[in-house]
Amino acid sequence: MFDLSGRKALVTGASGGIGGAIARALRAQGAEVVLSGTRREALEALAAELGGGVHVVPADLSSADSVEALVPAAEAALGGLDVLVNNAGVTRDNLFLRMKDEEWNDVIAVNLTASFRLSRAAVKGMMRRRFGRIVNIGSVVGSTGNPGQGNYAASKAGLIGMTKALAAEVASRQITVNCVAPGFITSPMTDALNEKQREAILANVPAGRLGGGDDVAAAVVYLASSEAAYVTGQTLHVNGGMAMF
């Protein structure tokens, strides 16, 4: 089950915690993977760890030109593209009343607009090949909201609507589009929490632990697989039960 041999995948934000876990998991299932992000060294390090079957294609997703160039570059490296994982994401937290237009725009540009542009570019080839998997990495916050994250919550909720609209358009071409919405996942950011903050978070997580990148990656592998062909337009929450929909 969930064999991805011969599949060609692009993972944005592969230099980050969750994206790295996603790239490792797709590779472990047999997919050939393009690793993207802005920090070339981090991408090269992951590529070295994984050995063969991966390519490094850096791209700054805050620049429209560089976004437009990414899918063609990935298709050239892989000889096609079957799986697109829009995982790159940023936060610029601020109280709503204090939020600068710039903070709003930066977050929407990387989290939402880049995902739109990459999906638009990828879906062309997927339609031709009559197979495609797009997985957008959202967040529990896109469904629940969160104080201080008006921009981020909007970007992640936007991904859910975009996912549904595109899913409906391309379902007849054997292309699925879904969202994976992580809850609290361990990262350098959560490592910095003190014991008290950690306890406060865990009090709201029935599973009693923070999630790992692997928990998110497993959901992505499933949605990328042939077995998930009949699942589209959905948001799969990976959050230890902290919010249930």
Next chain:
Amino acid sequence: MSDIAERVKKIVVEHLGVDAEKVTENANFIDDLGADSLDTVELVMAFEEEFNVEIPDDAAETIVTVGDAIKFLEKNAA
């Protein structure tokens, strides 16, 4: 019939799975040939590949019949 017209009709028949005799120059992709809007996008992509041309979005929007496609390609394909 020109070579371009032949090739256009062949693509339309293959892509939409319709009878060749229905693919006349006046046939409207959506109203007469049962295409949906995504089919029309795919047809344009197929024409681009077959004739090695780029069909910009504003031109693509004006291609609604088989004849429109033939005319565009006769003018723009090498």
